[in-house]
Structure formats: C-alpha cells, structure tokens
Amino acid sequence: MAAKSRPKSDAPDASDRVSRIREGVTAAILEHRLLPGTKLGEDEIGEIYGSSRTLVRTALQQLAHEGIVNIEKNRGAFVARPTPADAREVFEARRLIEPTIVDHAVDAVSPAWIGRLQRHLAEEREAELRGDARASVRLSGDFHRLVAEMSGHSIYLGFLKELIARSSLIILLYRRHDTPACGTDHHAGIVAAIRKRDREAARAQMLSHLNEIEAELFLKDPAADELRLADVLGV
Amino acid sequence: MAAKSRPKSDAPDASDRVSRIREGVTAAILEHRLLPGTKLGEDEIGEIYGSSRTLVRTALQQLAHEGIVNIEKNRGAFVARPTPADAREVFEARRLIEPTIVDHAVDAVSPAWIGRLQRHLAEEREAELRGDARASVRLSGDFHRLVAEMSGHSIYLGFLKELIARSSLIILLYRRHDTPACGTDHHAGIVAAIRKRDREAARAQMLSHLNEIEAELFLKDPAADELRLADVLGV
DNA sequence: CGGGCGAGGATTGTATAAAGTTTCGCCTGT
DNA sequence: ACAGGCGAAACTTTATACAATCCTCGCCCG
Numbered sequence: 001m002a003a004k005s006r007p008k009s010d011a012p013d014a015s016d017r018v019s020r021i022r023e024g025v026t027a028a029i030l031e032h033r034l035l036p037g038t039k040l041g042e043d044e045i046g047e048i049y050g051s052s053r054t055l056v057r058t059a060l061q062q063l064a065h066e067g068i069v070n071i072e073k074n075r076g077a078f079v080a081r082p083t084p085a086d087a088r089e090v091f092e093a094r095r096l097i098e099p100t101i102v103d104h105a106v107d108a109v110s111p112a113w114i115g116r117l118q119r120h121l122a123e124e125r126e127a128e129l130r131g132d133a134r135a136s137v138r139l140s141g142d143f144h145r146l147v148a149e150m151s152g153h154s155i156y157l158g159f160l161k162e163l164i165a166r167s168s169l170i171i172l173l174y175r176r177h178d179t180p181a182c183g184t185d186h187h188a189g190i191v192a193a194i195r196k197r198d199r200e201a202a203r204a205q206m207l208s209h210l211n212e213i214e215a216e217l218f219l220k221d222p223a224a225d226e227l228r229l230a231d232v233l234g235v
Numbered sequence: 236m237a238a239k240s241r242p243k244s245d246a247p248d249a250s251d252r253v254s255r256i257r258e259g260v261t262a263a264i265l266e267h268r269l270l271p272g273t274k275l276g277e278d279e280i281g282e283i284y285g286s287s288r289t290l291v292r293t294a295l296q297q298l299a300h301e302g303i304v305n306i307e308k309n310r311g312a313f314v315a316r317p318t319p320a321d322a323r324e325v326f327e328a329r330r331l332i333e334p335t336i337v338d339h340a341v342d343a344v345s346p347a348w349i350g351r352l353q354r355h356l357a358e359e360r361e362a363e364l365r366g367d368a369r370a371s372v373r374l375s376g377d378f379h380r381l382v383a384e385m386s387g388h389s390i391y392l393g394f395l396k397e398l399i400a401r402s403s404l405i406i407l408l409y410r411r412h413d414t415p416a417c418g419t420d421h422h423a424g425i426v427a428a429i430r431k432r433d434r435e436a437a438r439a440q441m442l443s444h445l446n447e448i449e450a451e452l453f454l455k456d457p458a459a460d461e462l463r464l465a466d467v468l469g470v
Numbered sequence: 471c472g473g474g475c476g477a478g479g480a481t482t483g484t485a486t487a488a489a490g491t492t493t494c495g496c497c498t499g500t
Numbered sequence: 501a502c503a504g505g506c507g508a509a510a511c512t513t514t515a516t517a518c519a520a521t522c523c524t525c526g527c528c529c530g
Contacts, residue, residue: 053485061297062300073513
C-alpha cells in the first residue's frame with residue numbers, strides 16, 4: 001500500500017495540466033493583467049502552456065462556469081465584463097455568506113490557523129508597502145478565501161471562490177480613482193476578532209469591510225460609452 | 236427581422252447538443268433513475284444521444300462542477316454519493332440563502348408570477364395524486380428553482396441550482412422510509428405568503444420547510460452497509 | 471488449492487484533423 | 501468616391517485517431 005496513491009483526492013493537483021492552465025489564467029485575471037473584454041484565443045493559450053487546444057478548452061469552460069470568462073458561441077472566450085447589476089448581486093451575496101463564514105471560522109480557531117492568517121497579513125502589508133498593486137489585489141482576495149477554508153465548509157468555499165473572482169473584476173472596472181489603500185487594516189481587525197472568538201465582532205467587521213469596499217465603487221450605468229449602445233439595440 | 240436569431244443569448248438553448256445531454260442526465264439523476272455510484276460511461280451516453288465523446292465529456296464536466304457527478308481520474312464519471320457531512324453543509328447553505336431569496340421574490344410579485352407559481356402547485360398536486368414519485372421529486376425541486384428565478388438574482392439562482400441538485404441525491408440516500416408525502420402544502424403556504432407580500436411569513440415558512448425536510452433525513456454515518464467498509468479501509 | 475503475476479481488453483486522456491461559422495479585406499458597380 | 505457583396509483566412513466546433521492507464525481474467529508457481 002504505497003502512501004502516494006490518493007484515489008479519492010479531488011483537490012486541484014498542481015500536477016494536473018488543466019489546473020495549471022486554469023490557475024494561470026485565473027491569476028492573470030485576478031491580478032488585472034488581463035482586462036475585461038480581452039479575447040482568450042485557444043491557440044494562443046495552448047502555445048503558452050505547451051498544450052493542445054483540448055486542454056485549454058476544458059480550462060476555459062471551467063472559468064466560464066465560475067463567471068470570470070464569457071464564452072460566446074462560435075466567437076470564442078473573453079474575460080467577463082460584469083455589469084453594475086452583476087456587481088450589486090455579487091456584493092449582496094458576499095454580505096450574506098461571509099458573515100456566516102467568519103462565524104464558522106471562530107469555531108475552527110487554533111494556533112495553526114491563527115499563524116496562517118497572521119503570516120498572510122504580513123504578506124499583504126509587505127506587498128502594499130512596496131507598492132505592488134498586482135500582488136495586493138491578489139492577496140486581498142486570498143485573505144477572504146483563507147477564512148473560507150478555515151470555516152471548513154466546502155460549499156461556502158466554492159461559492160466564495162466564484163464571488164471573489166468576480167469581485168476582482170468588478171473592482172477593476174468600477175473602483176473610484178481616489179480611493180486610498182484598501183482594507184489590510186480591516187483584515188487585521190477581522191483576524192483579531194476571530195482570535196478572540198468574538199463572533200459578533202467578527203461578523204460585524206466582515207460586514208462593514210464589505211460595505212466599505214462596495215462604497216468605494218461607482219456603480220452608475222455601465223462603463224458609460226460603448227456598452228450603452230449595445231444595450232439599446234442588441235438585447 | 237427574423238426573430239429566431241439571438242446572437243447574445245447565453246440562456247441554455249435546447250438546441251445546444253451539450254445542453255441536451257446535460258439536462259437529460261440531470262433529469263435522470265434528479266428523478267432518481269440513476270442511483271448514486273452509477274458509472275456514466277462516455278461511449279454509453281454518446282451512443283444514446285448520437286454524439287461523440289467530446290460533447291459527452293463537456294456535459295459531464297459541467298455536471299461535476301455542479302456537484303452531482305464525480306470524475307475520478309482515469310476511471311470515469313459516477314453519480315455523486317454525498318456524505319452526511321455534505322448533506323449538512325447543503326442544508327445549512329439552503330437555510331441561509333433561500334429565506335433571502337423568498338424575500339426578493341416578494342419584491343417581484345406580479346399576476347404573471349403568481350400564475351406561474353400556482354400552475355406549478357397544480358402540477359405538483361397532480362403528480363402526487365397519481366402517485367408519480369419521479370415527477371414529484373423533480374417538481375419539488377423545480378418549485379424552489381422557480382422562486383429563485385422569480386427573485387431575479389442570477390447568482391442566487393446559480394447557487395441554488397447546485398444546492399437543489401445535491402439535495403435530490405441526499406434525499407434519495409438518507410430519507411427515512413416512513414415519511415409521509417412531502418411538502419406540497421408547505422409550498423402552497425409559501426406561495427400564499429409571497430402573494431400577500433408578507434416578507435416575514437414567507438421567510439419563516441421557507442425556513443421551517445427546509446428544517447422539516449432535513450428532519451426527515453437520517454444523517455447518521457453513511458447508508459450504513461457498504462460505505463462503512465469502504466470508509467474503514469479505503470479512505 | 472490458493473495467491474501472485476502478466477497479457478488482453480476496455481475505457482479514459484490527449485492530440486490532430488475535418489467541418490462549420492464568423493470576420494475582414496478587396497473588388498466591383500453605381 | 502462610396503455602398504454592398506463576394507471570397508478567403510482565421511477561429512471555433514465537432515469528430516476521429518492515437519496513446520496511456522486501469523480492470524479483468526486466466527495462467528503459472530508455490
């Protein structure tokens with residue numbers, strides 16, 4: 001019985017080639033290196049990862065299911081461009097789910113988890129200090145994902161992964177330019193509340209954190225120009 | 236202007252061959268015609284729908300993402316077999332999301348929607364009357380989906396579709412044998428509350444409905460027999 | 471007679487080729 | 501000069517062929 005065989009593992013193996021493509025493209029989108037509307041050609045990506053279009057196609061379909069890629073029939077895959085209505089839905093869902101998640105995280109508190117959270121906070125602060133906007137965006141989302149993992153609820157985790165990915169696109173599209181550094185402080189406060197096992201404080205801080213993020217957005221009509229036309233005559 | 240061309244439609248066209256496979260297999264699973272653990276061979280399904288394995292694979296991958304099919308590497312696709320832990324997570328998520336959904340449904344109330352809901356209730360009653368268990372199971376899930384559509388929140392709708400599909404498997408696996416007819420009455424009560432625009436009543440009835448469904452389950456360790464062995468030595 | 475081992479068959483994973491659709495440039499006609 | 505249409509190129513979609521992996525069953529050895 002070799003210990004290396006894990007027949008029932010559904011965890012995203014890094015050794016899986018499809019996962020590598022999916023995670024690479026996801027990272028590029030979440031770090032705002034691929035902008036909404038960008039065409040994701042199958043040949044193009046396949047060349048980059050040295051794989052055939054079959055695997056690229058699989059990865060793109062998974063991303064489409066997660067909502068960060070749109071596949072238009074016979075036209076190809078594009079980085080999604082969430083509408084303001086989508087944005088409101090995403091943040092409403094996060095306001096519903098994430099307070100519950102931190103609640104569960106309080107139940108799972110342990111030295112190991114507190115250590116992971118604080119190590120993450122350190123990473124976030126460091127990235128922000130050196131002005132690495134891309135890493136900051138990615139780490140900010142990772143914080144929420146980490147709390148969801150801590151909660152131990154695989155379904156909430158799956159839902160939140162989708163919501164975080166979409167949020168990243170939304171923030172890119174609709175953030176006001178004059179916003180200060182985002183919520184590393186908030187994250188620290190949430191960790192402190194979790195550490196003290198203070199359910200109510202944790203829930204409240206998570207909620208206000210989400211509200212502040214959404215308040216920094218400008219969710220008037222589409223990005224104004226082009227989309228308006230398309231709406232008037234297309235749909 | 237031919238009405239048949241809908242270039243921007245992302246709705247699941249019945250004309251799409253992948254969708255037809257996906258919906259066919261989903262219906263078979265939700266109606267308890269395909270039992271958990273059943274092998275879903277690619278050739279087998281491809282033959283049935285007259286399609287090549289490429290399309291079948293796409294459909295199966297989508298179902299895997301929805302959680303009602305497990306794909307094991309180099310072994311194939313199987314109808315999922317949710318654990319009691321999965322079941323608890325699914326119902327906790329439903330208790331969180333569905334009260335919020337009915338809340339939104341109250342905002343969307345209109346004669347057309349009330350009509351659709353009542354027509355659905357009639358269908359449910361009829362199926363139950365003639366003892367069609369398969370149709371009953373499917374329609375019971377469809378009721379919740381219909382309310383989610385009415386809420387107009389596409390994200391909640393997507394989440395709930397997953398939860399409903401998983402619930403159907405869970406009910407099949409863990410329902411107590413002595414349960415009476417399920418909750419058509421509950422559904423009628425929820426519709427009545429929505430119609431009267433009574434938010435609190437609607438939320439409360441939805442919540443108690445979900446609680447009753449879960450109370451009818453026997454979520455002690457696996458389905459007892461076979462799985463116990465597998466757990467002891469396999470995983 | 472029981473257990474390990476290996477070849478054969480079946481099934482999945484990956485790549486490539488054929489078919490269909492869209493897009494863009496060019497060309498013609500007014 | 502410009503609008504409209506034809507045609508070729510590029511891309512996506514679907515099917516098929518090839519490679520790799522796993523399961524089964526029979527054989528051989530202890």
